[in-house]
Amino acid sequence: MDESAVSSTGLTKRFRRQVAVDGVDLAVPRGAVYGFLGPNGSGKTTTIRMLLGLIGPTAGSHALLGRDMPQHSGDVLPRVGALVEGPAFHPYLSGRANLLRLDAADRTADPRTARARVDHALDRVGLLAAARKRYRAYSLGMRQRLALAATMLMPRDLLILDEPTNGLDPQGTREVRSIISALAADGATVMLSTHLLSEVEQICTHVGVMHLGKLVAQAPLVQLRAQAVPRVRVDTAQPEDAARVLTGLGVTEVEARVEAGADAVTGLPGDVAPEKIVAALVHDGVPVRGFAVVAPDLEEMFVSLTGEGFDVSG
Amino acid sequence: MSVVEATPAPIAQRVKPRRFSTRFYRSELMLIFGRRRNWAGLAVLAAVPLIIAVATKVWPPTGPANGGGPDTFFASITSNGLFVSLAALTAELPLFLPLAVASIAGDAVAGEANLGTLRYLLSVPVQRTRLLLVKYAAIVAPMGCSVSVETNIPTAPRAESPTAM
Numbered sequence: 001m002d003e004s005a006v007s008s009t010g011l012t013k014r015f016r017r018q019v020a021v022d023g024v025d026l027a028v029p030r031g032a033v034y035g036f037l038g039p040n041g042s043g044k045t046t047t048i049r050m051l052l053g054l055i056g057p058t059a060g061s062h063a064l065l066g067r068d069m070p071q072h073s074g075d076v077l078p079r080v081g082a083l084v085e086g087p088a089f090h091p092y093l094s095g096r097a098n099l100l101r102l103d104a105a106d107r108t109a110d111p112r113t114a115r116a117r118v119d120h121a122l123d124r125v126g127l128l129a130a131a132r133k134r135y136r137a138y139s140l141g142m143r144q145r146l147a148l149a150a151t152m153l154m155p156r157d158l159l160i161l162d163e164p165t166n167g168l169d170p171q172g173t174r175e176v177r178s179i180i181s182a183l184a185a186d187g188a189t190v191m192l193s194t195h196l197l198s199e200v201e202q203i204c205t206h207v208g209v210m211h212l213g214k215l216v217a218q219a220p221l222v223q224l225r226a227q228a229v230p231r232v233r234v235d236t237a238q239p240e241d242a243a244r245v246l247t248g249l250g251v252t253e254v255e256a257r258v259e260a261g262a263d264a265v266t267g268l269p270g271d272v273a274p275e276k277i278v279a280a281l282v283h284d285g286v287p288v289r290g291f292a293v294v295a296p297d298l299e300e301m302f303v304s305l306t307g308e309g310f311d312v313s314g
Numbered sequence: 315m316s317v318v319e320a321t322p323a324p325i326a327q328r329v330k331p332r333r334f335s336t337r338f339y340r341s342e343l344m345l346i347f348g349r350r351r352n353w354a355g356l357a358v359l360a361a362v363p364l365i366i367a368v369a370t371k372v373w374p375p376t377g378p379a380n381g382g383g384p385d386t387f388f389a390s391i392t393s394n395g396l397f398v399s400l401a402a403l404t405a406e407l408p409l410f411l412p413l414a415v416a417s418i419a420g421d422a423v424a425g426e427a428n429l430g431t432l433r434y435l436l437s438v439p440v441q442r443t444r445l446l447l448v449k450y451a452a453i454v455a456p457m458g459c460s461v462s463v464e465t466n467i468p469t470a471p472r473a474e475s476p477t478a479m
Contacts, residue, residue, distance in 0.1 A: 052436075053437075054436055073439055074439060074441070077438065077439035080437070082434075082437045084433055084434075085433070086430070088431050088433070090429065091429075092349060092350075093348060097348075101344075102435070104338050104340070104341035105338050105435055105440045106438050107335065108328045108330075109328075109329070110328075110329045111335075111337055150434065154328065155328075
């Protein structure tokens with residue numbers, strides 16, 4: 001078996017003159033929870049549509065679960081659960097009828113267990129009580145859950161979820177997150193597209209960042225975090241003195257920030273141990289109100305990667 | 315929401331893809347006949363022979379020997395009940411029936427694409443050819459049935475009492 005659950009080489013999609021996805025080389029290892037990040041319009045959904053074979057790529061190739069894709073879609077796709085571009089069901093059918101219809105379309109699904117499987121999936125997302133309601137009467141959160149339930153009708157090796165928490169309230173977001181974690185714990189690989197960084201920080205093991213159609217970064221989250229350089233931050237009433245002490249210790253890029261009532265000095269400690277800095281400050285009589293070693297959060301890292309604010313896109 | 319402590323998973327074993335199965339076809343039929351809109355259309359179609367029969371009963375046509383044209387059918391209804399269905403078919407075939415079928419058929423693929431359910435079907439996966447064939451069969455077969463029902467239902471009571479009209 002191939003190591004990666006999703007892999008692509010030079011995947012490109014051009015719509016007339018606009019290049020939506022430009023030479024993307026994805027590598028999602030098996031068992032990972034892969035956060036596919038990017039601002040709106042950066043080509044995440046187009047990439048996912050290509051991965052599932054809904055649209056053909058202009059150039060490049062890709063494989064799912066180690067099998068080349070469009071050729072083996074018949075064998076591979078039944079093992080892939082997908083949520084693409086939000087939930088979509090027949091409004092005049094009940095939630096259960098909608099799932100039964102999707103199950104009926106799957107030739108590898110056993111019709112004898114269909115009802116049990118549908119009810120189990122509905123139960124897992126907490127929709128069993130509303131199973132007989134028409135889809136039209138569902139709230140956005142319920143629709144999103146129904147779409148998630150559809151991916152759980154059969155045991156899946158890979159889940160490709162496009163913004164699964166879109167439009168959900170904080171409570172629903174948390175529930176969806178725990179469902180995803182539970183699925184990943186069952187051994188499925190999850191590829192999750194999102195523009196919410198908190199989501200990535202909480203559940204993902206790997207990250208890929210898209211920007212203007214290009215994959216600008218792809219790494220395990222731990223590795224990205226390790227690259228982040230921590231800064232020290234000293235809260236004090238005498239920022240000038242603190243800055244002098246820090247500089248004297250060999251701390252680089254010392255910046256004194258004077259804010260109303262909360263003066264702080266920050267700097268890159270380099271090899272200087274934090275406890276030494278505190279000792280030196282106290283020794284020199286600088287009144288220290290607070291001291292912290294701060295690693296830059298993901299948001300700052302991604303802004304530096306994409307070169308602009310996270311919700312702005314060209 | 316019972317997330318992790320859900321009921322134990324039912325036996326979800328993959329069966330070998332069956333060569334032939336009517337399951338998706340039946341689901342497609344359910345989709346067509348599960349809509350009230352489609353039932354209303356069929357009811358309108360079914361009402362045409364009744365309306366013709368009632369109309370000819372209330373206002374009998376002037377006579378059977380009026381020369382050619384569709385009037386011959388309508389005039390013959392008074393003497394033979396079989397002509398109700400024939401007359402209804404001649405009225406429906408050029409316009410109403412194609413209209414009804416077209417509205418359902420037009421909705422078959424375009425409607426799914428519009429709702430977005432098509433992308434979920436395609437990622438199940440359902441092969442494009444299979445999808446089109448199943449959709450085609452699901453529209454053609456019931457329409458054929460409805461035509462044959464239409465020609466038979468009005469004649470049935472009349473077979474028992476041929477002189478009713």
